[in-house]
Amino acid sequence: MDVLNDIFEKTALSLFPNLVRSIILVVFTVVLLLIIGMYTALLIYGIDSPIRFSY
Structure with missing residues (x-):
């Protein structure tokens, strides 16, 4: 919990209300x-997938 408090205090997230902070962190976590x-899917299935560069 100390890590999250440090992130909130030392970044630009400190300017936003708590609800907006939570939404930003959830969106970032989902994207990550x-x-x-x-x-992971590319590492597992990428060997068997043909990649074609065409228009």
Whole structure:
């Protein structure tokens, strides 16, 4: 919990109300988990997937 308090106090998030802070952190976490999931899927299934560059 101390880490979150430090993040809130020492960044631009300190300017926002608590509800907006929570929404920003949830959106950031969702995007981060989506990127990690896509990277994992690329590592697992990327070898078998043909990649074609065409128009």
